Amino acid sequence: MKYFSCNKCTICYSTHVIPFRVPLRAGISLFEQIVYASKKAIVSGQLRPGDPYPSVRALSKELKINPNTAHKIVAHLVAEGMLEARPGIGTVVAVLPESSRKERTQLLGHEIEELVVEAKRLGIELDEMHSAFSAHWERLSPDDPNRAEQPAAKPAAMLETKPKDGGSKER
Numbered sequence: 001m002k003y004f005s006c007n008k009c010t011i012c013y014s015t016h017v018i019p020f021r022v023p024l025r026a027g028i029s030l031f032e033q034i035v036y037a038s039k040k041a042i043v044s045g046q047l048r049p050g051d052p053y054p055s056v057r058a059l060s061k062e063l064k065i066n067p068n069t070a071h072k073i074v075a076h077l078v079a080e081g082m083l084e085a086r087p088g089i090g091t092v093v094a095v096l097p098e099s100s101r102k103e104r105t106q107l108l109g110h111e112i113e114e115l116v117v118e119a120k121r122l123g124i125e126l127d128e129m130h131s132a133f134s135a136h137w138e139r140l141s142p143d144d145p146n147r148a149e150q151p152a153a154k155p156a157a158m159l160e161t162k163p164k165d166g167g168s169k170e171r
Helices: 028-045 056-063 065-080 101-106 108-124 126-141
Strands: 083-086 090-093
Touching: 028 056, 028 065, 056 065, 065 083, 108 126
Parallel strands: none
Antiparallel strands: 083 090
């Protein structure tokens, strides 16, 4: 019996060395995608404070990326306070500092604006966005015991990819 093995793509790898998945998307740099996957694993509780983070060598080997890119990823996450380097131990997930509600909200100002612009372009109403946002929030909440078993349902508006006017608006 012959087993299928894919040695060319990163997404096929699911190892104990890399504790999160990196679904590759065209048009976005590997650096950005791996940083995002790491942050998602941390905020969702998949990686907890004190958990070991893969070394530069492990990231490079398992994700088949340049060691310089892997180093840049780790250095970026350390600079953002998501990871901390401990001598003799390695890089571990940091305890995230407490900040004011206003400071945390300001950090996402640009991303929120992009999301609103795209939603309006697609003709998605505010209540539909709220439902979609809530579904994603619940799916990524570490306190939800069912989050691994049940994928979040997407509201009908999120499945629609063209404006409500049938696509006549110029993009």
